[in-house]
Amino acid sequence: MEMPQNTVDDLRLSGGMSVRELVRQLRSSGFQGQNIGIGAEIISEAKRNNAFTFLSFTSNMAASGLRGIFIDLAKRKKIDAVITTSGSVDEDIIRSAFPYLQGSFEAEDEALGREGINRMGNVFVPNDRYEFLESKSSEIFQSIYNERKTLTVSELLDEVGKRMNENSLLYWCSKNSIPVFCPGITDGAFGMQLAFFRQRRNDFIVDGVSDFTRLMGISMGAEKTLAIILGGGIAKHHTIISNIINGLDYAVYVNSSSPYHGSLSGATTSEAKSWGKIKENSKSVTIYGDAAVVFPLLVCATDEFFQ
Amino acid sequence: MEMPQNTVDDLRLSGGMSVRELVRQLRSSGFQGQNIGIGAEIISEAKRNNAFTFLSFTSNMAASGLRGIFIDLAKRKKIDAVITTSGSVDEDIIRSAFPYLQGSFEAEDEALGREGINRMGNVFVPNDRYEFLESKSSEIFQSIYNERKTLTVSELLDEVGKRMNENSLLYWCSKNSIPVFCPGITDGAFGMQLAFFRQRRNDFIVDGVSDFTRLMGISMGAEKTLAIILGGGIAKHHTIISNIINGLDYAVYVNSSSPYHGSLSGATTSEAKSWGKIKENSKSVTIYGDAAVVFPLLVCATDEFFQ
Amino acid sequence: MEMPQNTVDDLRLSGGMSVRELVRQLRSSGFQGQNIGIGAEIISEAKRNNAFTFLSFTSNMAASGLRGIFIDLAKRKKIDAVITTSGSVDEDIIRSAFPYLQGSFEAEDEALGREGINRMGNVFVPNDRYEFLESKSSEIFQSIYNERKTLTVSELLDEVGKRMNENSLLYWCSKNSIPVFCPGITDGAFGMQLAFFRQRRNDFIVDGVSDFTRLMGISMGAEKTLAIILGGGIAKHHTIISNIINGLDYAVYVNSSSPYHGSLSGATTSEAKSWGKIKENSKSVTIYGDAAVVFPLLVCATDEFFQ
């Protein structure tokens, strides 16, 4: 066994200190502070080595302030592919036009329901947002349908992006040729509208299968790969299974689930090595925490994101 | 505020006591024991009222002993629809022919990888299982393709079930006309083979969109509905969003995630009421625990499952 | 690396099946079901080998139905020492006379406060219970003081037990010479009354230090040792630190905390081996779950507890 050499150091905070400096100190402070520091180092090294960067996240992230970071990274071409859930499409379309509201985890849900407010943790979404989404989606589908009858899901989302404004992640992904993969496209309000639209126009074919080969082609073609995976579920799994042939070179997971129940959401970067989804000699870390807090720390600490 | 009347009672265990009697006692014992007791009461009432029963689970459940319960419930027509992930199809096909192995959470993952063993928590899956899955899937796709060129995902899984043996959940679902919905069908090894097959036979169309309208039709047509939701992710969300028009009458969640990070995996039955996914005056409970332990308790305690 | 041999088996449930049979099946079912099965095997082997049995638990357990199991095990001399928190003394004294009530996790806490109801998860404790505790404690202290002026904490709790009825854990521990250790005796309502009593009678000396040497003497004198540790905090830590000289031979933890934040509450049996608190070649397992559910399963599955 190798003896550890590095000391755990006391934090020395100051009034106006930068996030970057805090993360640098957390690196030697212990527990998840240490893991955040490691995560920042991994991302930084991967970016310096021009690793192809997969960003994976769940829809609640797109409903929170993190969406601003995603937009900024896409705008400045710091990410190369997005893998997410259908709900993220909902949140992006709505929030490009209307804000969500700050709520409370302790709200009385039955009363909220009667008031027409949908709760997502401490984020509130009034019903009118979904009414907007429904009409906007239908309008977009009609517009796309007028041009093309057959698309893969990633092509569909690219077309959606072309029809959005600058306050949209899909817009910037589309503009900067960053493909957006969504392996469970129907599972959300956008997907429901898609299913309804298709009932009326059954020559509108959205191919949910071919994206997988496209995505595997991307991962196999990249010289080096980095995956930043926020949260769990299908977005997380799809990111790592798509890299099973070569294995990821760099991986940073941010989980709020624990690994002891066998769920993929709680699965570790270590476990992924047994599958070959992450290379044996990769640099990787699993950070246990709320991505809404951890991801901003990681981003601020990565100089390569701001160059 | 209504004053509570029921007392918390000391448990009185005996040597050969039944699971049913234990769950009855847990009902008044406090913490998650109480919630398990409530869950059993809800399921029992729903079954007595002939509620249409949705069973939702993640793939790790199909990799564990729970699969035996799913098979038994499908065989005896105690569930009416299944909503799950692509990984569950993998586990079902493989385990109908080869067992998984008992492993350990603490195993050395890099060594496992070198030995060709894939780890899922404390369940080990040797590589040869996936080799079997690949050839079996290809064979099944070819056989289906010979008969039909266009199917929805639920039709595809019905066809797969027809080609399985009695030691398969898909077999019993197919035989007993229990539809299996899988909104993210590509996200697994079966899905990968499907994508590869389609590359070679591009007239083989698997429609990933229409199932949503089928599923919504089912939920809207049912007089009363019960959802038993084990774990989170897309299987959980798809189950509840499909019930958004009428709202579920009965719902039992078994979660290992917590609600404080806004994830759907950790979202509560209470939160679902704000969305109308569960009816305001429904009977519902969120049980915090490992479904691999909690679900057997719920099933044993539900007499209606054994009549 | 040793190849695993045992298969993961599908569960086969039946209507009136016993808890013992369920746990036997869970042993090969995966995830925490497997760990519960392992835990039951460890306890069973330890009891067959006459291991000295430490039972450690937090006060919420004593507020729940688990107290009935603790009482039964003490009555039938199946445990040899108890290590717990001050709150457990509160719950035992109160519940020997008055029941707690079934509440709800979602209750409106400010309203409860105005009604004089204290919430502990989904267990409610009306204020009058604490009024009873205050007068009962004062009466007991006076009675003890009349006989003895100086005691260790474990002697104090033995004296309290002598003054309780048969519906009390302290009563049975006292009657059966099972020492009860409480390293943080002041931290509860009983402890507060003790502090108030001592203000008036400063010749009443409760020695909070000497119990540690007594407890270490016990652990060092035992040929084989088993610790069943439910929950975390000081009760857990005190149990394992008291065994640091020889190391525990058998250990079963039931945790709801996770190990990733460095807390002792979430610390694993594996970590304890690095400290020597658990022997290197011991049999031990960490079960992730709610002790209110897991402990009854473990007890029912251990035949040695019912012989």
Add this chain to the structure above:
Amino acid sequence: MEMPQNTVDDLRLSGGMSVRELVRQLRSSGFQGQNIGIGAEIISEAKRNNAFTFLSFTSNMAASGLRGIFIDLAKRKKIDAVITTSGSVDEDIIRSAFPYLQGSFEAEDEALGREGINRMGNVFVPNDRYEFLESKSSEIFQSIYNERKTLTVSELLDEVGKRMNENSLLYWCSKNSIPVFCPGITDGAFGMQLAFFRQRRNDFIVDGVSDFTRLMGISMGAEKTLAIILGGGIAKHHTIISNIINGLDYAVYVNSSSPYHGSLSGATTSEAKSWGKIKENSKSVTIYGDAAVVFPLLVCATDEFFQ
């Protein structure tokens, strides 16, 4: 029901941005980011109103970089009382002289044990640190014993502080008359040495009971009170139970446990209101996360800590 007015805003990060600015933005970003923002506002308001400040933490915090913040706050008199566990005394004495080492959560514990390295999450503590602690503690006890034969625990820790160097939290607490309460003083290596010392010098009386009345006197005498509670266990409970007469005016909890198992470690600020431990109209928040990450954010964002 009151309609929420505040929007959830996208985060806008920049390269050298300050922690203070990040926390300000997190306030309107959702999930635990929002709760951290609320926590910072509460602490800031409490400090502006000169609230008496209780700082509560578990020993793992003292083993991590957080100890540097505790020392700094004590040095600059920004906290008024400390409530902690015995392990924190161990960590403070050792780390005033020797560093702990950066380890790994995945280390092989049996090998560590053979190498004489004790693991606390990803913090490693070589055995020689405890040898130092043993001799240092004995020396300190002898020195105190030469001067005084009877002390309360808080007086003992004050005397210990007088015998430490500037790289110690106890030193600064002692120097600045910040009392340190430790309701479970024996439960650690320092406590074990205390028990051994007392065996030889039985006229050395450490009173573990009277501190509770001292602490309650402090809380009842304060005009306004703030408690910052990092982690759970006895340190958390003792802080809130000591405030049960008046109720805390301001409270910020940072938990990694969840409330669904009835443990005090996972109990919420809301639950504490039912008990009156926190005032009904107080300002309080429960932040779910790793204190090793969250506390530095809270401190950097509180200008009052740096004035």
